[in-house]
Amino acid sequence: xxxxxxxxxxxxxxxxxxxxxxxxxxxxxxxxxxxxxxxxxxxxxxxxxxxxxxxxxxxxxxxxxxxxxxxxxxxxxxxxxxxxxxxxxxxxxxxxxxxxxxxxxxxxxxxxxxxxxxxxxxxxxxxxxxxxxxxxxxxxxxxxxxxxxxxxxxxxxxxxxxxxxxxxxxxxxxxxxxxxxxxxxxxxxxxxxxxxxxxxxxxxxxxxxxxxxxxxxxxxxxxxxxxxxxxxxxxxxxxxxxxxxxxxxxxxxxxxxxxxxxxxxxxxxxxxxxxxx
Amino acid sequence: xxxxxxxxxxxxxxxxxxxxxxxxxxxxxxxxxxxxxxxxxxxxxxxxxxxxxxxxxxxxxxxxxxxxxxxxxxxxxxxxxxxxxxxxxxxxxxxxxxxxxxxxxxxxxxxxxxxxxxxxxxxxxxxxxxxxxxxxxxxxxxxxxxxxxxxxxxxxxxxxxxxxxxxxxxxxxxxxxxxxxxxxxxxxxxxxxxxxxxxxxxxxxxxxxxxxxxxxxxxxxxxxxxxxxxxxxxxxxxxxxxxxxxxxxxxxxxxxxxxxxxxxxxxxxxxxxxxxxxx
Numbered sequence: 001x002x003x004x005x006x007x008x009x010x011x012x013x014x015x016x017x018x019x020x021x022x023x024x025x026x027x028x029x030x031x032x033x034x035x036x037x038x039x040x041x042x043x044x045x046x047x048x049x050x051x052x053x054x055x056x057x058x059x060x061x062x063x064x065x066x067x068x069x070x071x072x073x074x075x076x077x078x079x080x081x082x083x084x085x086x087x088x089x090x091x092x093x094x095x096x097x098x099x100x101x102x103x104x105x106x107x108x109x110x111x112x113x114x115x116x117x118x119x120x121x122x123x124x125x126x127x128x129x130x131x132x133x134x135x136x137x138x139x140x141x142x143x144x145x146x147x148x149x150x151x152x153x154x155x156x157x158x159x160x161x162x163x164x165x166x167x168x169x170x171x172x173x174x175x176x177x178x179x180x181x182x183x184x185x186x187x188x189x190x191x192x193x194x195x196x197x198x199x200x201x202x203x204x205x206x207x208x209x210x211x212x213x214x215x216x217x218x219x220x221x222x223x224x225x226x227x228x229x230x231x232x233x234x235x236x237x238x239x240x241x242x243x244x245x246x247x248x249x250x251x252x253x254x255x256x257x258x259x260x261x262x263x264x265x266x267x268x269x270x271x272x273x274x275x276x277x
Numbered sequence: 278x279x280x281x282x283x284x285x286x287x288x289x290x291x292x293x294x295x296x297x298x299x300x301x302x303x304x305x306x307x308x309x310x311x312x313x314x315x316x317x318x319x320x321x322x323x324x325x326x327x328x329x330x331x332x333x334x335x336x337x338x339x340x341x342x343x344x345x346x347x348x349x350x351x352x353x354x355x356x357x358x359x360x361x362x363x364x365x366x367x368x369x370x371x372x373x374x375x376x377x378x379x380x381x382x383x384x385x386x387x388x389x390x391x392x393x394x395x396x397x398x399x400x401x402x403x404x405x406x407x408x409x410x411x412x413x414x415x416x417x418x419x420x421x422x423x424x425x426x427x428x429x430x431x432x433x434x435x436x437x438x439x440x441x442x443x444x445x446x447x448x449x450x451x452x453x454x455x456x457x458x459x460x461x462x463x464x465x466x467x468x469x470x471x472x473x474x475x476x477x478x479x480x481x482x483x484x485x486x487x488x489x490x491x492x493x494x495x496x497x498x499x500x501x502x503x504x505x506x507x508x509x510x511x512x513x514x515x516x517x518x519x520x521x522x523x524x525x526x527x528x529x530x531x532x533x534x535x536x537x538x539x540x541x542x543x544x545x546x547x548x549x550x551x552x553x554x555x556x
Contacts (some may be wrong), residue, residue: 075445080367106447113445117438119457120553129456130446166554182446 023050026190026220027072032086034067034076041067042248045086047239049190052217056231056256057224059241059271064248065224066114068241069192072222073109074102090190107134110183112193116175118167118182123159126167126178127185134186149185153177153211173204177211184219191215193223197230209234228272232260240268304531310521311528319525324492328512328522333529335494339409339502340478340533342495343488346413347477351420355469358421359428360454384422391419392483400487407501412488416480420473427472431465432458460553467545471538478534481506505530 027049034041042064049055057065070076071084074095088095095105118126127146136142146163150156155177159170167178176196183191193212197205213234215221225231231238238260239253252265263269318332325331358376366373395415405411435458443453459466481504489501492508503511509526512519 073445075441078441078444103447103449106445111442111445113438113442115438117442119439119442120461122554130448133446133448133452168554179442186446 023053025049026051026091027222028087028089029072030087030089032068032071032084032088034064034071035083035085036079037081040247041082042241042250043244045248045250047250047253049220049222050237051220053236054212054216054221054223054234055237055239055253056235057222057239057241058226058228058231059248059251060243061226062248063241063243065241066194068248069111069194069222069224072190072192073106073111074100075106075111077102107186108188109190109192110186110188112176112179112183112191112196114195115199116172116179118170118175118178120166120168122164123167123170123178124163127182130182130186145185149181150178152184153181154207155181171204173200173207176200176204176208180208180211184215188219190220190222193221195224195226198226228274232256240265240271242267242271307524307527307531310524311531313521313524315525315528320529323494324508327516327519328492328508329516329519330522333505333508333526335492336503336505336508336526337529337533339488339495340505342409342498342502343413343416343484343504344474344477344537346410346498347416347420348474350414350417351424351473352470354417355421355424355428355473356459356466358425359432362425363429363432364450364454364458380422380425383418384426387482388419388480389482391415392486394418395483396486405499407487407489407491408499409488409495409502410498412484412502412504413498415483415487416477419480419483420476423476424469424473427469428462428466431462431469434465435461456552460549463545463549467542470541470545474537474541475534478504478530478537479506480504481510485510505533 025048027047029045029047029049032045033043045068047055057068059065067076067079067082070079072088072090072095076082076084084096086096090105090109093100093105119129121129124146127149128142131142131145136145147156147160150159155174158174159165159178167175170178176199180191180196196212197208200208209230212221212223216234216236223231223235235256237253238256240251240259241248242251243249252259252263252268254264259268260272263272320332320337321334322332323334324336362373362376368374392415395411395418399405399411399414400407403411405414439457439461440453443457444450448456484504484507488504488507490503490507490511491501492503493500495502505526509523509530512523512526
């Protein structure tokens, strides 16, 4: 099929990524469907996320990418009317079981939202409040974690003298990095990111993007993005969603190089070539 | 067009001015007559000659006790009900709809009916008699609707991201409520509290039937106690020559409302500022 559409292929040289070690599945999703009321948001998704890799979720708006993310930390159950069917395995843990300890799951599977959403508290409290909730009661230890997390996201030098300032006085990019710091302070294994750069200006967006790229191997990252160039720059794997019969479905997924250079599906080729979407 | 605009501006301005005028003359009247031969001794001594002379010390204490009983019951009840309605049930839930309807009905009931109910239920059925306890509980029923409604509105106005991002970090529901949602809803909760306190302090009819008329210092919550509003009513209606004292009591009531409201507002703000930063 790709032979028919050669002219759509991006001609830029690809930054070749090492296939981050031996791929080992961290999340396995089988036949996952989500309904809001009687309407499907997405249908029959089958996807594997490899440990320590960055997987980018691309596709047009409204095909259930955000909802898909929210299934992986079971945040979807907070949305009224949502019902999920299928199988999600996180390591060996079956997440569809009602008895899954969600608090613990959400500590292990952090999430970053499209709009930076620090709590209306001080910078310090933004990081320490969740830590306290997860039983880290020693203030010295919390302080260490705070410094490490802020250093990891490159915010420490910028805010170390104003930890007691309201988090909402930070710039958008700083707020988003604070949110990432807040999530990684809990030492998660997986980070779900819902278009983390889309509400930021180009410079902040670049900073956050570099940060995400630097998280490779430390965390398994699933990132939704509308920015194909970004997906190409940072992702090891790409999964392409498209609307079919009014519901999202996974058209194609695979290593970034393959998706961009030799897409197997016509829609993928059209989308990444900028013809559709 | 221009003419019409001017007329419109004129109407709006005069309406606003009229309201200010009514309010000012009313407050001014009370302050003027209330401050006339007002002394602090008035606040500290017992009423003599059915209130014509002496002071209102026992009456202030009864009023505060009634308010205390009322708020001790109404604050937790209204908070929990509002939280239940906004966070734990959907809009269409049958129980939630029933509760909402009850609140609507309750808020439209005249206070005299609350008085009769309080008398029949708290005083007679539960055997509390004419007491501060029955008065406070009756008032609690009265102020519940407004406090629930405003807490609910406050909670609904909190951006849903707080809840989502909190949950995404694995923070439990109760902690999200306590540390994020309630503090963010606080301005509205405070308004509810202020209105509730105001309504409770102003209530006369319901208290005549429940906490009674006795103007002695109450020894316990089971004693009858006369509230300030009842005292004012009694002085101006039933006691010839009681007008001066009535004005002084009204003035005291105004100051009391003002003080209690500023203290509650400040305390709540202080408590909240430890939790979140209100813009």
